[in-house]
Amino acid sequence: MEDDAPVIYGLEFQARALTAQTAETDAIRFLVGTQSLKFENQIHVIEFDDENNIINKNVLLHQAGEIWHIGASPADKAVLTTCYNKSESHCLYLFFFFLILLSRASFPTASDSRVVSCAAVWRMPCDLETESHESPDDSAHNPQALELLCHLDDSTYGNAACVLWEPMGDGKRVISLADNHALLWDLQESFTQAKVSSTATLEGKGQLKFTSGKWSPHHNSSQFATANETAIRAWDLRTMSQIYCIENAHGQLVRDLDFNPNRQYYLASCGDDCKVKFWDVRNVQEPVKTLEDHSHWVWSVRYNHSHDQLVLTASSDSRLILSNMVSISSEPFGHLVDDDELSEGEDNHQEEKNKEPLKDSVVSTYEEHEDSVYAAEWSSADPWLFASLSYDGRLVINRVPRALKYRILL
């Protein structure tokens, strides 16, 4: 059978934030946050019907501001976090308007507006009516709003860059990265209260700023890694101190990183030098492997959750690349299964022993996007499915090519 054609969904607004609905393991669902300075921002809950190849969407209003980062709780389907920009200009405008009226002087009106980034925890309304993407009464539909659970109020620490959920736990702990601080929050009373339980601060000269981070699923979820400028640092949550640091991990800014879900010492990073690097954190002098397939900055790198040889990278050269990194995966010689395990059933995870191993290679390059691709995510429900989002609001859902899928499984 042919590979299915990619499914494309267009948002009305520009967008950068994409996540899979992590707690959902049956339906293929992605969350997209829009960026618009003028209009009410939205979160699109996009459900992909694999059988019929149809996208169903749900639009939720995110009135607080434009969304820069979005994270879905791994424990509760309905809970999510966003980092958003709030511009405080409007109210100030009014204020100044009065001033101008009063003083009749020509004040520069916009000079005092301010943009701050905040983070908050939200709950989606539970009765999401699914509506088909193709439905004609698109505009007539009146979207519901998100319910604010609590602010991760970190204005004292600076602008929030992203919020990380604890990967394995009960969804009660998040880390938010704000400027040069990492804050560990405890969410209490069913998410309505957030309390900072500990903080870590990156000291150094100049204005240091975390660009992104990732909570490691290994070591009992006691570690997380952050990226600032060209360095990658890992922190221990218990002591909130630095464990290791990869200085100059990339020639330019490090944009994103991801932990190998199956190999605890492996981590992937990407950045403005157009490279994707794979690190063994026990020896951070040299990357284990470097990919140079993109022709512009790489904004996102993601390991497949179950088959860590599959790595997804998104770049502002408008391309999405799926690579097959067999040699540094947890299954370098294919999936090894015992006989008795084999007899258990025909579940996805019970495979026959593989033939000859596959080689490291680019599986395919997806060119459906016309603008920079800032985010790419694997589905949490179907390990063979992934979505990517470009700045012009185009969400593309693709599948791993069947041939490769069978190669890995069989």
Next chain:
Amino acid sequence: LILIRRIAPSPVPMDVEGDDSALPEDSGRRRKVHGMLKLYYGLNEEGKSNEQPQALDPCDINGPHFDPEIYMNKLRRECTLAELMDQETCMVKQIRSLDSDMQTLVYENYNKFISATDTIRKMKNDFKKMEDEMDCLSANMEAITDFSARISGTLQDQHTQITKLSGVHTLLRKLQFLFELPARLNKCLELQAYSQAVSSHRRARCVLQQYSHLPSFRGIQDDCHAIMDKLAQELRQKFRDGGTSAKDLSECVELLLQLDEPAEELCDKFLSHARSRLESDLQGLEAEIRPHSSSSRRESSFHRSSLTAAAASDELLHAFVDDLAACYFSLVERRIQEEKSVGDNSLLVRALDRFHRRLQAVAKLLPGSSVPHHGTEIVIRAATERVKQYLSALQSFYMDSLTDVRQALATPRLSVAGGASHLGGAELLSSLSASILNQIKSVLASVHLFTAKDITFSNKPYFKGEFCSQGVRESLVVSFIKFICQSSRQFCESAGDKGGSTPPILLLLLSRLCLDYETSTISYILTLTDEQFLVQHHTPVTPVTALCAEAREAAQKLLNHYVKVQGLIISQMLRKSVETRDWVNTIEPRNVRAVMKRVVEDATSIDVQVGLLYEEGVRKAHSSDSSKRTFSVYSSSRQQAARYAASYTPSAPLDTNLLSNIHKLFSERIDIFSSVEFNKVSVMTGIIKISLKTFLECVRLRTFGRYGLQQIQVDCHYLQMYLWRFVSDENLVHFLLDEIVGSSAHRCLDPAPMEQSVIEVICERG
């Protein structure tokens, strides 16, 4: 037709015979005519030889066995009447034409026949006269013989008497020698002229033996024996002492051998002497391993001496020689290994040559020995070692010259300000490549000494074949070129992470160097090598094309890296300028930001830099009104800005994306960090692409106020005014700048674009 051809040649032999008898001296011409006739009948030499088996056929009209009777019978039997008639007429016609041919030939040659007849007649007369004279001569000769016989007859008696007398004289002389022998031997013994004594004795020995029954002779013999015994005693004594020189020693042995001493015993003794002597010499050699050439000379003389005993026992000697040779070779090798300085190769080659020549001498004396073989191996090893040293010398030379270039690049930059500092690029490149080429040439010349005609080992198969192809060509020249490419590539990789440890101009320079190598230098060097070394070996060698491809790849990589580095430098400026500014609360733009001016300045200086080393390259045809184009583009971008502004009405939120997407559908995808071509325009396009894309991405991460947007507009317009001239396709700049302005409009809280005229005024003001 076949038949006709068969019949037709029949007159030919007749013709030839006629010629033969008539004109013996005109054979050249005859052959020519014959040839012509043959040509006429389509018969040539090969044809004849082909028909050889048919020659026996009596029906073959050309064959020697032609039998007219059988032929006629055959014809009559096989052919119809009509055919016979035809054939007859045909044959008659042929005969007639041949007859006429013959006639013309005869006429043509008539004059010559006549003159030939005359000559023959004259010759007959002359011969008669000569005969008479000869008769006279023979009569005279007979008279002379008679006379001489008579003379010898009269002298016969005297002659026999003289012979007898001389015989007696010699006998007497011999006898005198014999009688004087003991005295002479004694005297020799006194004077230690042993060899003379031995030779005298040898001469007399058999005579004495023969006449020993005569008492007088016996006395002499006994005396001689006594003296010779003494002599032998003395010799043996001397031999045993061993203190004498090698030459004396070998003389002793020789004499003793002549005195019928047992050869085996002598041999053993001699060898043991020689060994101790040689070992002590080797030790001396080891101690002062310096004067290499002299040592080899000395050593070989020992060999020569040791070989005098060769006749005695081959096996023993072989073992002996091998043993010592191994010792010696290890010394020589150590010595050669110490020869590290690359300076003067000729000295080493000469020393090796001398070494090899001496061993050659040994080989002549000892045909079965493996010594010369080992010696050649040492020479080969030394040669390969040399080649390796030269390679490393070349490599270090290359690295040194790169360091020099680096310094040369760094110094003027300090003294001269601005873009003029890079003017030296082209000269630096030419001097660099010239010095490298010279170095290669001089190394080749030095290595070439190994294969010079007057060097003995140069005609060994190794030096003729493998040394040239594998040694010089592959492991010296090819390796060096590969090294250049590889080190160039390393510049790309190592500098990539640390960022700018290599000055970008050096990358550019190296890229050009590699490109030059690809286009001409490699093939030149290899041709030079092949010519000098006449590579005949058939082992596979690296083809020129492979090397060229490698060089080109390196050049490409360097140039790409150059673009990347320069692009990143500009990008970094732009990024910092965008990231560090508060775009929401900024004042109304009055000037182009300084960073933009800097960007344009940098682009200009890069343009100059690249222009010195690379050709201009092709641009897409400029519209003649490029300056005006900036206005129109600007206005379009203004329209776009206006469009964004307009589209921010709740009624039509989709339009924005729709429009920009349609716009994108028609513009090609731009690869930012893509490979560039080897020309200035392409390089500049690459750099500007990288810079503007960075600008775009940074703008998208920020939020703008009204004046922030206007500042971006001003900046973009300024870039627009200056950057289009550098790139191959100005639409690219337009497109990217449009995107930037569009994106900032998008990211603007209060998108109120600035008036075009105001922007222009600001930009004009600079």
